Amino acid sequence: MTPMKSLLKFLAIIAALAVLPFLLRSPFLTHIGVMICLYTALALSMNLMLRIGQISFAHGAFMGLGAYGSALLMMRLGLPFPLAFFGAALAVTLLAWLVGLVFLRIRGVYFVLLTFAFGEIIVLTFIEWVSLFGGSGGLAGVPRPGWFGHEIQSRDGFYLLALALAAFAYASVHAIYRSELGAVITSLDENEALTRSLGIDSRRYRLLTFCFSAFLAGLSGALYGHYLTLVTPEDYGFGVPVNLVVLNVIGGVAHPIGTVLGALLLVPLPEFLRDAKQYQVLLYGILLIFFLLFMPDGLYGAINRFRRGEKGGTQ
């Protein structure tokens, strides 16, 4: 497919998704749509990390900092929504750059352990710094997003915002993978020594990926906070990055469409199993083990293989 054609197809899909809630008119389904969009953006940000062979456990913290940041900028400083929203995400990106400078000094799993410790420390800060972050109760009454006096009250409006975010995340991640940066990212995971021998400063690329990934997490977190109108520390702990890894592995890491597939299938689950959250976690765990052992390419890989097999059969 030519780039023009695939762009049109992408826009058509987004447009179709955008009118969906106005046709269905179901608040519950719209809510699920919002969650799917938010998690798609988040899972794509984790996809970037998995592509460089890392897991970032700081992503819950980044999401939380986006949520608290955007809420506080509106509540305390009275900033308009767009400024608070992007301001918080940029602050998260800056923080990611600072920690990335230290954490990416050594290769391999140290990064994972460090992001884990960092995430825990940030959540601890949310709980302990009561005067700013409101302690375990968090911040209640987070303002709704608004634009020049127009406040977004309806779920449909939120859905459109979340859809725009997911579309932005998908388009940018997709564009990154097709660009030179994407080629470097893939080569870093495959053979770092060879990549570096070409004169590529691998740390800079890792840092760049980490920062953009944090930016996406910050944006999604900010929107999530405004959507719930409540920001509590427990929403941004260890569980977030784990869920994002689950969505990616089950959907398939190799292509961003796999990540979208994972979010589409798994995000609605907890909304239906609301009273049995532990069964959902158990199911996630068992699914993850199953996919790792038997379908390591995820659903995307399985579908691809099936399609290729079918084509091969008819020829």
Added chain:
Amino acid sequence: MFELAIKIVINGLTSSLVYILMALGFTLIFGIMRVVNFAHGELYMVAALLVYVLVGSWGWNYYLVVVLAAVGVGLFGAVLERVLFRPFIGRELNGMIMALAISITLQATAFILFGPDEHSVPRPISGVIQLGTVMVPRDRLAVGLIALLILGAFYLFMRYTKVGLAMRAVVQDEEIAAIHGVRPKFIHPLAFGLGAMLAGFAGALMAPIYTIYPYMGSQPMLKAFIVVILGGLGSVPGAVLGGIVLGLSESVFATLINTTVATMVSFGIVVLILLIKPTGLLGR
């Protein structure tokens, strides 16, 4: 002032020993198999739950149960290696995700079976010992002594047995070790089992001191992470040194300020060490 200092040191060293038990197993598993065992905290939790059931409900002898729980968790670890980790040798990312999957599966299972409540078992030892003018809780002292014994046994095992030698060889270079007849098929489950057993000991020993609940493993796991980063991932002496550094620094700041500050300071130390010597204190 002097009393306070002694109190800080004793508290610090008793927690150090438990951190070392956790970190040693974690670092051993990483050193031999290159697996970041995110389920390490859950192995600790499983041992504590065994104590809760066997001692708390069935009234078995506590010390017997400590050994049983540790051996049980060790066997469980060996089975995990054989069934779930073996396909991922040499693939760090997938091994890590598998460990995560095991971690959340065990947590959810514990939650479903035992509920979210914090349980406790009666302490086998109570009271305090008067050391000069300093009061030391007897149970913490006993845990410290038992942990010391286990660590001594572990050291002797690694230092003087053929299997221990083989393990140290694999940590250094698996291929060369294989040339000399060390079979990974044999060493991997053994190392995983041994590491799991150490976590099991830690969990069973701490069960009467702390409360027992499905997420109890996350704190000790965080501590183990910090210890191994401090000491250098894969380094056994590093884990010992890192454990002592963490235990003492936490004790100082927890006594003088509070535990949150203590956690943040230990994280600050980690960042500092990484800036100065990225591979940890004793890392290669």
